Amino acid sequence: MKLNKDSKKVWIDYFPLTVTAIALIVLGIIFEQKFIKLCPTLISLVVMLLSAHANRFAFLLGGCNSLLYSIGYIMEKLYPSALSAILISFPFQIASFILWSKNQTKDKEVCVKKMNKKTAIITSVLSVASWIIFYFIYERLGTSNLILDNTTFVLGIITTVLSMLRYKEFVYLSAINLIIDTIKWGIITIGNIANITYLIYSFYALYRQIQATYTWETLYKTQNNVTLK
Numbered sequence: 001m002k003l004n005k006d007s008k009k010v011w012i013d014y015f016p017l018t019v020t021a022i023a024l025i026v027l028g029i030i031f032e033q034k035f036i037k038l039c040p041t042l043i044s045l046v047v048m049l050l051s052a053h054a055n056r057f058a059f060l061l062g063g064c065n066s067l068l069y070s071i072g073y074i075m076e077k078l079y080p081s082a083l084s085a086i087l088i089s090f091p092f093q094i095a096s097f098i099l100w101s102k103n104q105t106k107d108k109e110v111c112v113k114k115m116n117k118k119t120a121i122i123t124s125v126l127s128v129a130s131w132i133i134f135y136f137i138y139e140r141l142g143t144s145n146l147i148l149d150n151t152t153f154v155l156g157i158i159t160t161v162l163s164m165l166r167y168k169e170f171v172y173l174s175a176i177n178l179i180i181d182t183i184k185w186g187i188i189t190i191g192n193i194a195n196i197t198y199l200i201y202s203f204y205a206l207y208r209q210i211q212a213t214y215t216w217e218t219l220y221k222t223q224n225n226v227t228l229k
Contacts, residue, residue, distance in 0.1 A: 063093030
C-alpha cells in the first residue's frame, strides 16, 4: 500500500520531530537539565525541519535561537562554539533570511547556485588557513575537545557563508560537520551523561541534513532544467 503525500509528511517530518522532542524532554527531566540548555535544543528541532525544506524562516528562528545556544556552550566551556553562535550564527542567519527573501523564484523558492572551480579552491584554502589560526587561538583559551570543536567551528563558518550565498555545496559540508559534531557530543556525553540531549539532537540534525541534501539537489536540477534521475 502506497502512502499518500500527507501520510509521508507525517512519517518523514512530524514523527521524528515528535519522538525526538519527547525523548529530549524526558531526559532533561531525568538529568535535571537546566531549561536554558534544553529550550534552544527543542527550538532547533523546528529550525532543522524548516531547513530541510529550504524554508528561509529557518534562519529567522535559528538566528534568535543561537543566542540561547551560546549560553549552554559557555556552561560546557565550548568557547569556539559559543563565539560561533554569537558572532557568526546569529548575524549571518539574519542576513541569510534577508538575502534569501530577495532571491526567490516565482514559486517563492530560494534560487540555488553551484560553486565554480575558482570558488571551490578559494573556499578550501580559506578553510585550512582558518583551522590553523583558530587552533592556536583556542588552544590558548584552554577549550575542551580542541580538535573536534575547532573543526566544527571552522566548518560552521564556511557552511554558514555558503548557505547565505545559496551555494548548494553547503549541504555536503554541513553533513560532514554534523558527523564530527556527533562524535564531539558523544565524547562529552561519556564524561557527563546529562549531555545526551545534545547527542540525540546531533543524530536528528544529521537526519534532517540528509533531507536538506535531497531538497537542494532537487531545487538546483529543477531550476536549471536538469533531468532528475
